[in-house]
Structures are given as structure tokens and as C-alpha cells.
Amino acid sequence: MYGYDQTGSTGYGYAPPGQQGYPGQPGPQQGQQYMGQPDPYAQQHDVYAQQQAPLYPEPAPASLQEAVQSFANGVLLAEDFQAVFSTSKVYCPRGDNPGFLALQNSQQPVIPMFSTLKELRRYAGKESKHFTITGAEVLDLLPPGYGFVLDMESAHRVVFDAKAVEEMVDFAMRRMYG
Structure with missing residues (x-):
């Protein structure tokens, strides 16, 4: 036409x-x-x-477990770790009520999270309840004043205190909004 x-x-x-x-x-x-x-x-x-x-x-994107190991060994930069973390699936143990389970036996409350289901089950057992969430959603939903620990029962455990979580959120906002 x-x-x-x-x-x-x-x-x-x-x-x-x-x-x-x-x-x-x-x-x-x-x-x-x-x-x-x-x-x-x-x-x-x-x-x-x-x-x-x-x-x-x-190159294939690194798995979260590989990123945790590299970051714990000082091989991976914080920005590179956060890029992998924000897009990766994170496994979190859960109780009967919705939400994160926090460990209160530390200076600041931290939430255990795991890079694989195998790591979660090593910590909480085979029949443990859990939910999955992306790293970006973790940063969005984590309550103020809380940190998190990744792969708590492994040799490559990484702990992010509340201040580190705030810095991760700030970095993500700068990358997203400039």
C-alpha cells in the first residue's frame, strides 16, 4: 500500500x-x-x-560459589563480586514465619545465606526449609542494621557487616542511577 x-x-x-x-x-x-x-x-x-x-x-559468568571463593581469597575485586552477587540466586534458611532468620550471637545480627543448596544443607540439614532470592533482592529487603554471612560452614566464608551492606546498596544505587 x-x-x-x-x-x-x-x-x-x-x-x-x-x-x-x-x-x-x-x-x-x-x-x-x-x-x-x-x-x-x-x-x-x-x-x-x-x-x-x-x-x-x-566468558561464562562466574557462579556465586566461585565468586565467594575468589573474593575470600582476595582474587576478586569487590565491584566484580557484587556484580555476580546481585544477579545470582542465594539460598536462605527460613523458619515458620516469612522472612530472614538472623543469628543473634554476634556483635551485630547477621543472616546466614548460601551460594548453593549443598552449602545450605551442610549448615541446616537435608530437610531444612529455605527460600531463594537474588542478591539484588537481598540488598533491597535486608533490614537496616543487619549484615549477612555467605557459606557459613565452608572454608571460604565471607561476612558482610551492616556497614558493608550499606556500602553495597550505595554502590548498586550509583551504578543504577548514576
């Missing part, structure tokens, strides 16, 4: 890549001969496709 043909014919003067010919006449398909010569668009398409493919594959 309105000055152009929507049926897919080449119309006047325009030939989609892989087709050449006179207006209204379809040209050869990609890779076919046109007037005894190879289709020039076929090579351009192949070159374009090769340019679009990445030269090196993107």
Missing part, C-alpha cells in the same frame, strides 16, 4: 541482498549465477556474518 509493494516482489529499483534483476523480475538466489557470474551479495553476506561473530567467546 501507499507506494510500495508488500507482496515481496522486487518492485522498482530495489533488489534485496541475494537478488538482482530488472524491476519486477526476481534475480538469482544467494550463491546462484547471474548472467554467468557469481552473486556478489553472497560474498558480502558471508563477510558480514563473519564480522559479526565474536573472535573470542564471552
